[in-house]
Amino acid sequence: KAEPQxxxxxxxKCSTVSSLTPTTETHLSKSILxxxxxxxxxxxxxxxxxxxxxxxxxxxxxxxxxxxxxxxVEIGGSAVLKCDFDVNTYNVYWYKNVSDxxxxxxxxxxxxxxxxxxxxxxxxxxIGNKGSLIIFDVSKNEEGTYKVLSFNKNSSITEIHxxxxxxxxxxxxxxxxxxxxxxxxxxxxDFDSFQRLGCSFGCxxxxxxxxxxxxxxxxxxxxxxxxxxxxxxxxxxxxxSIEINKYIEEPLTQLVCEARGAAIGTRVLQxxxxxxxxxxxxxxxGNTKYYQINSRAILLCGxxxxxxxxxxxxITGNKTEVVMFYDGDRQHLPIGNSQWYxxxxxxxxxxxxxxxxxxxxxxxxxxxxxxxxxxxxxxVLVSPSPPFLLVDGCxxxxxxxxxxxxxNIAYFNLTCKVYEVYPQLTLHIENNFPQGLELRSHxxxxxxxxxxxxxxxxxxxxxxxxxxxxxxxxxxxxxxGVGASAMNYPEKKxxxxxxxxLKNKFKPVSMSxxx
Numbered sequence: 240k241a242e243p244q245x246x247x248x249x250x251x252k253c254s255t256v257s258s259l260t261p262t263t264e265t266h267l268s269k270s271i272l273x274x275x276x277x278x279x280x281x282x283x284x285x286x287x288x289x290x291x292x293x294x295x296x297x298x299x300x301x302x303x304x305x306x307x308x309x310x311x312v313e314i315g316g317s318a319v320l321k322c323d324f325d326v327n328t329y330n331v332y333w334y335k336n337v338s339d340x341x342x343x344x345x346x347x348x349x350x351x352x353x354x355x356x357x358x359x360x361x362x363x364x365x366i367g368n369k370g371s372l373i374i375f376d377v378s379k380n381e382e383g384t385y386k387v388l389s390f391n392k393n394s395s396i397t398e399i400h401x402x403x404x405x406x407x408x409x410x411x412x413x414x415x416x417x418x419x420x421x422x423x424x425x426x427x428x429d430f431d432s433f434q435r436l437g438c439s440f441g442c443x444x445x446x447x448x449x450x451x452x453x454x455x456x457x458x459x460x461x462x463x464x465x466x467x468x469x470x471x472x473x474x475x476x477x478x479x480s481i482e483i484n485k486y487i488e489e490p491l492t493q494l495v496c497e498a499r500g501a502a503i504g505t506r507v508l509q510x511x512x513x514x515x516x517x518x519x520x521x522x523x524x525g526n527t528k529y530y531q532i533n534s535r536a537i538l539l540c541g542x543x544x545x546x547x548x549x550x551x552x553x554i555t556g557n558k559t560e561v562v563m564f565y566d567g568d569r570q571h572l573p574i575g576n577s578q579w580y581x582x583x584x585x586x587x588x589x590x591x592x593x594x595x596x597x598x599x600x601x602x603x604x605x606x607x608x609x610x611x612x613x614x615x616x617x618x619v620l621v622s623p624s625p626p627f628l629l630v631d632g633c634x635x636x637x638x639x640x641x642x643x644x645x646x647n648i649a650y651f652n653l654t655c656k657v658y659e660v661y662p663q664l665t666l667h668i669e670n671n672f673p674q675g676l677e678l679r680s681h682x683x684x685x686x687x688x689x690x691x692x693x694x695x696x697x698x699x700x701x702x703x704x705x706x707x708x709x710x711x712x713x714x715x716x717x718x719x720g721v722g723a724s725a726m727n728y729p730e731k732k733x734x735x736x737x738x739x740x741l742k743n744k745f746k747p748v749s750m751s752x753x754x
Contacts, residue, residue: 304329304370304389306400311504312377314408322400324370324389331370333358334386337401342388346370382406405501410442412503415449415496415510425571427513427550427564436483438496438510439475447500449476453486454493454511456607462486462494483514490519490610491548491603493566513566515550520603525614529724530596532621532661536589540602541613547605549585554599562600563587592619594661594690620725621661621691628666628716628731629656639713639732646737649702650679655716655731656695663687664722666696669715675706676714676735692722708736 305323312318324331332342333356344356346366358364365373370389374381387400418437420426440447451462466477476496486492491513498508523541530536540549550564562579564571570581578590585604589596600615625635631654633640644651655666663685670678680699685692696716718729 304398304400306387306402308401309403309405309501311405311407311501312374312381313410313504314377314379314406316377316409318374318377318381319367320372320374320385320402320404322370322372322387322402328391328393329370330390330392331366332388332390333364333366333372334388335383337384337386339386344372348392377406379406407502407504408442410503412441412498412508414508415440415498417496417510417512420510420512423571424509425511425513425566427515427561427571430480430483430487430514430516434480436478436480436494436512437475439473440498440508441473442502443469443472443474447474447498447502449474450497451476451478452495452497454495459495460486487514487516490516491550491605492516511566513548513564515603520610520612523611523613525616527616527618529618529620530589530592531725532593532619533591536592536596536617538587538589538600538602538615538617540585540587540604541611545584545606547607549581549605550603551579551581551587552601552603554601555597589617592617594619594621618662618721618724620722621659622725622727623657623660625658626726627728628718628726629658630654630716630731630733631656633731633733637728637731639734641734641736643736644702650699651702652697652699653714653716653733654695654697656693657718657726658693659691660694660722660725661691662720662722662725663692664694664718664720666694667717667719668696668698669717670700671715672706672709672712672735675703677701677703702737706735706737708734710734 304325307321310320312320320333322331327348330348331346333344334341335343335358342356343358344354344364344366346354354366356364359366363375365375367373370387372385372387382404385402385404387402389398389400390396391398414424416422416439417426418435418439419428419433438449438451440449449467451464453460453462462478462482464476464478466479468475468477483494494512494514496510496512499506528536528538538551540546540551546565547567548565551562553560553562562572563581565581565585572579578596579587580590581587585602587600587602597617597619600617602613602615604611604613627635627637629635630640632642642651642653653668655668657664657666666683668678668681670676677700678698679701681696682698683694683696685694687693700714713732713734716731716733718726723729
C-alpha cells in the first residue's frame with residue numbers, strides 16, 4: 240500500500256518524495272501502483288518502491304497531480320472543487336459519481352471548444368485553467384464523491400482521483416457563543432459567579448463538532464464533555480462549575496470553545512472565556528493617586544513590565560467590575576468605556592477623569608511565571624471657586640491680610656469659607672497669639688450639592704487689655720482633609736492691629752463690633 244504523497248513533476252525529484260509529509264488531499268496514480276512490480280528503489284528513510292523499468296523510461300518521471308479531498312461548498316453560491324493539473328499535458332474528465340461512465344464535464348485541449356459535457360451544456364459547470372471544477376449554483380445535490388480522470392497526453396497514462404464533497408447551508412455564525420460572553424468572542428468571568436458554562440453553534444448541517452479545551456503555555460488540554468444538546472439546528476455543550484473546578488489550578492485559566500466540521504468548511508472558529516479565581520493572586524501592595532478633574536490619569540500596574548495577560552478592575556463600594564483585560568493578543572473593554580485604554584506594559588490610562596472615575600483600581604498581572612495584584616486608589620479633586628480660602632473683610636487673594644480692631648471692641652467675629660470644592664473638607668481657625676486674644680467659640684457648616692461642597696467656619700474672639708500687636712502673630716484659617724489637596728493655598732493668615740492703623744504692605748480691614 241502506497242501512502243499519499245505530494246506530487247513531483249520529473250524523475251529527478253523522486254529521490255526526495257519520501258521526505259514529504261503524507262496528506263489525505265492527494266492521491267498517487269492507480270496506474271503506477273498497479274504496475275509497481277519489478278524494480279526496487281530504496282529512498283531515505285528506508286522505503287521500498289517496486290517499478291517496472293520499461294514504464295519508468297516511458298513516463299519520464301513521476302506522473303502525478305493534486306486533487307484536494309474532502310472539499311466543502313456552500314449552498315446557494317458558486318464554488319470551486321480544487322484540482323491542480325497541467326492542462327498542457329492533461330485532458331481532464333469530471334464524473335458526478337464514481338460509477339458513472341459518461342463525464343459530467345471534460346477538458347480536452349485541441350478540441351473546439353476544449354470544454355464539453357452535459358454539465359457544460361446546461362451552463363451549470365465549467366472547468367478552470369488548472370482543471371478545477373467550477374459549480375455556478377450549488378445545491379444539496381452537489382454532495383457526493385466525484386471521480387476525476389486525467390489523461391497524460393505525453394505518456395498515455397490515466398490517473399484517477401476521488402474528491403469527496405460536502406454541501407452546507409449559509410453559516411452566518413462567525414464564532415461559537417459562550418453563554419457568559421454576551422455575544423463577544425472573548426470575555427472574563429469570576430469563578431464564583433457562574434454555575435453552568437455553555438457553548439453553542441447554530442450551523443449543524445451537514446455536521447459540526449464543538450469541543451472545550453484549556454489553553455496552556457505551549458500546549459492545549461482537551462476537556463471531555465458529555466452534556467450536549469441539539470435543538471433547532473443549534474448544538475450546545477455544557478460544563479458544570481463542579482466539572483470545571485477539576486481543571487482550575489491557576490488564578491487565571493483560559494477555556495476555548497472550538498467549532499469545526501463540514502458545516503463551516505475548512506474554517507476553525509473559536510471563542511474564549513477567561514476564568515478568574517480571585518483568591519489566587521498575590522498582593523503586591525498599592526498606593527493612592529490624586530488627579531484634578533478633567534485631567535489625564537496614568538495608573539501603573541506595579542513594576543513597568545510587559546505581561547502576557549493583565550486585568551484591570553474597578554471597585555466602588557461593594558461593586559467590582561472589570562474595566563479592561565488583555566488576553567495576550569488584544570485589549571477588551573467589557574463595560575464599553577472609551578475613556579480607558581492600556582499600554583502594552585499594562586499601564587491604565589483614563590483620558591479625562593471625572594467624579595465617576597473615583598474608586599479603587601486593581602491590576603492583576605500574569606508575566607508568564609507569576610500572578611500578582613496591585614491596587615491604586617484614585618481620588619478626583621475639584622478646586623473651589625475661587626481657588627483659595629475667603630475671609631470676610633479680606634481681599635479675595637492668597638496673600639495675608641490685616642484687620643483693625645477698635646479699642647472699644649471686646650469681642651469680634653472672624654468667618655472663613657470656601658465654595659464648590661470636592662472632596663469634602665473641613666475648615667479650622669487657629670489662634671496663634673499667646674496672650675491678649677482668646678478664642679471663645681467656633682462653629683462650622685457644610686452645604687453639599689451635586690458632588691460639590693461649600694464649607695464655612697466662624698470664630699468669636701475676645702480681646703483683653705494685655706493684647707499687643709506683633710508682625711509674627713497670626714490668626715490662621717486652614718483647610719483640612721482630602722479636599723484640601725484640591726487647593727494650591729489651603730490656608731489664609733490674618734494679622735490683627737489694635738487701636739491704630741499700621742503702614743505696611745497689607746491692606747487694613749475694619750471689623751464689625753459684636754454686642
